[in-house]
Structure formats: structure tokens, C-alpha cells
Amino acid sequence: MRRHELTDQEWELLAPLIPRAATGLPWVSDRQIINGMVYKIRTGISWRDLPERYGPWQTVYTRFRRYALDGVFTRALQQIQSQADAAGDIDWLVQIDSTIVRAHQHAAATGRKGGGHRPDEPDDHALGRSRGGLTTKIHLACDGKGRPLALLITPGQRHDSTCAQALLDRIRVPRTGPGRPRRRLDRVIADKAYSSRGLRSYLRKRGIACTIPEKNDQRxxxxxxxxxxxxxxxxxxxxxxxxxxxxxxxxxxxxxRGIATRYDKTATSYEAAVSLASLLLWARSL
Known part of the structure; x- marks a missing residue:
């Protein structure tokens, strides 16, 4: 095992969650491809600069893009959460917050206006302008053990409180047996940016307790x-x-490094990279 590659234990956990590819010339093993993706987002290098040991960079990029469009990493993240929930390993004291990510100039070179032909790609590619330049914001909900439960990618100038409900609606942990996915939380903890009547009313209707400090002007x-x-x-x-x-x-x-600075041109690819990193955090905690 080389630096920034999956251990045998991590691959044993992730292998059933990743679709197997039986085609491609020359054929490259799935573990080799996933290691190339992990190496890329871990180091932040360009796809063309991937080491040759991961196979042709076009193969790694094409597979990553296909997984991003199909939502493979999001479903894999939900499946590993489902296994943890069945074992009682999830702390449902959920915390939400956001962080600003600076977008590299290569991320802004989309080459066209609009989100393209895919309806799930936002027109602005989740790129916003602020005092720091082009930025993207990651909205995150994690459990009491610091593992991601759901994420939302928006432009950097989007306010936290306006995205809270959409973020919490993305928490859907499937059951291992029959039954609807779990969406109800024990409690939500957030900072003053989320102090609003709308969010408190939303949580109250769902029967979820919250710990959110009140803003001075609201008081x-x-x-x-x-x-x-x-x-x-x-x-x-x-x-x-x-x-x-x-x-x-x-x-x-x-x-x-590929998460701390956004190099991906589309919001779909960047969200897939964050989902893959989140998947690795879960794999290393189990």
C-alpha cells in the first residue's frame, strides 16, 4: 500500500458499495481506479498528472465523472450509514454548519454559460462571488461522532439559514430491513447564523429539539x-x-487538498469529491 491509498480493511468495506466495471481496454482493477480518485482529491493534482500506476488518467476521470452523475458515492455513503445505524453506532445529536472554499481559476473556466444539458447541475455551478473572489460553500450535517450525514454545495455568498432545511432534508439513512429511511434526529446543534423562526418552527413540527443561541437583535x-x-x-x-x-x-x-480548494468545474463533480472524502471518514471510523 502506497501513501494516500486505501488499506485492505477500507477496501474490504467499500468494495461492495462501488459498482464493478467489467469493460474497458485496457482493463484496470476497480481498487486501482478508486485509489487514483482518492490520490487525486487527497493531493489536489490535475487529472492528467495522475501517476501511471493508477492506469490511464482518462479511465480514472471517466469513471469518476460517471459515478458523480449517477450519484454512486452518495448512495454508498447512505449504505455505510445504514450499516452503522443498524449496529447502533450513530449518535443522533446532529450538528450543522458551513465552510467557505476558495475556487481555483481552473474551476471557473466552465467554457459555457449555464449548467449545460443536465437538469441537476445548477446554472452557476455553485460558484459565487464574495470579497475573497470566487467561492463555494459546503453545508454539512454530521453526527455526534463527527462523521458526515449529509452535505449541500452552494455558492459562497449563500446564507446558512436559507439552506438549513434543505440540508436536513438530505439526511436519509436507509433501514437494513423493511421500513422507511430514518430522517428524525434527536437534536440539532447550530450557531447563531441558524437562529430563525422558520428553522425553529420546522424542527418543532418534526419533533426535533434544537440548541441554537438567539441573536442579539432578536433578543x-x-x-x-x-x-x-x-x-x-x-x-x-x-x-x-x-x-x-x-x-x-x-x-x-x-x-x-482537492476539497480545501475547489478545482472541479462542475458542482456535480465537486459534490462527488466531498462525498468520496466523507465515505473515507466513515470507513476509517468503523
Whole structure:
């Protein structure tokens, strides 16, 4: 095993989750292809600069792009979560947050306006302009052990609170037996950026407790209204101390240079890269 490659234990866990490819000339083993993908997102190099030991770079890129469009890594991530949930290994004290990722100039060279012919590719390719230039934002929900449960890719200027519901709706852990996927959480922990009536009402309707600090302006507005302002939302400082878990999860994801800086031109490919990195975090925690 070389540096940045899957161990035997990790490949034994991931092999059943990845579709097998029986065609291709010259034929390259699936493990060799996946190792090439991992090496690419771990180091952030160009596809053309992949070492020859992973086979033709066109084969690795084509397979990665096919997996990205088919949602292979997203389904694999859900399957490994399903196995962990069946074993009682998921802590449903969920934390949500976001992080800004600087987009490299190569990521902006899409060559055309619009999202192309695929309806699932956003027109802006999840690239936004901010003070720092072109940026992308990763919205992440992780369990109490710091492992990703769901992610959402948006332009960098998108506010956290507007994406919270869409992010939480992406948490769908399938059952190993009959039954609907699990979507209900025990509790959601988030910072002040997520303090809004809409999100609190959404969580209340789903029967999910939340620990979100109230913004100063919201507190003043409630005080100014007197009795009509209502009671302050419940807030447990002891539980809120666990919010650093999601920050540590981001720290592990950004250990992949291809995640810390976006080089992918399309949002579909970048989301697939983040999903693959998340899959590796799960494989290493089991």
C-alpha cells in the first residue's frame, strides 16, 4: 500500500458499495481506479498528472465523472450509514454548519454559460462571488461522532439559514430491513447564523429539539414587544459545547487538498469529491 491509498480493511468495506466495471481496454482493477480518485482529491493534482500506476488518467476521470452523475458515492455513503445505524453506532445529536472554499481559476473556466444539458447541475455551478473572489460553500450535517450525514454545495455568498432545511432534508439513512429511511434526529446543534423562526418552527413540527443561541437583535426585538414577544427559546449551554465536533469534521475534510480548494468545474463533480472524502471518514471510523 502506497501513501494516500486505501488499506485492505477500507477496501474490504467499500468494495461492495462501488459498482464493478467489467469493460474497458485496457482493463484496470476497480481498487486501482478508486485509489487514483482518492490520490487525486487527497493531493489536489490535475487529472492528467495522475501517476501511471493508477492506469490511464482518462479511465480514472471517466469513471469518476460517471459515478458523480449517477450519484454512486452518495448512495454508498447512505449504505455505510445504514450499516452503522443498524449496529447502533450513530449518535443522533446532529450538528450543522458551513465552510467557505476558495475556487481555483481552473474551476471557473466552465467554457459555457449555464449548467449545460443536465437538469441537476445548477446554472452557476455553485460558484459565487464574495470579497475573497470566487467561492463555494459546503453545508454539512454530521453526527455526534463527527462523521458526515449529509452535505449541500452552494455558492459562497449563500446564507446558512436559507439552506438549513434543505440540508436536513438530505439526511436519509436507509433501514437494513423493511421500513422507511430514518430522517428524525434527536437534536440539532447550530450557531447563531441558524437562529430563525422558520428553522425553529420546522424542527418543532418534526419533533426535533434544537440548541441554537438567539441573536442579539432578536433578543432585543422580543424584549421590546413585551408580553407579545413570547418566551425566549430554550438553550442548553452544556449541550452547545459539543458544537465543536462539526468543526473537527470540516478539519478532516479539508485535509484533502482537492476539497480545501475547489478545482472541479462542475458542482456535480465537486459534490462527488466531498462525498468520496466523507465515505473515507466513515470507513476509517468503523
Amino acid at each position: 432585543r426585538h422580543r424584549h421590546n414587544r413585551g408580553r407579545r414577544g413570547g418566551r425566549p427559546p430554550a438553550f442548553d449551554r452544556h449541550v452547545y459545547r459539543r458544537r465543536n465536533v462539526v468543526e473537527r469534521c470540516f478539519n478532516q475534510l479539508k485535509g484533502f
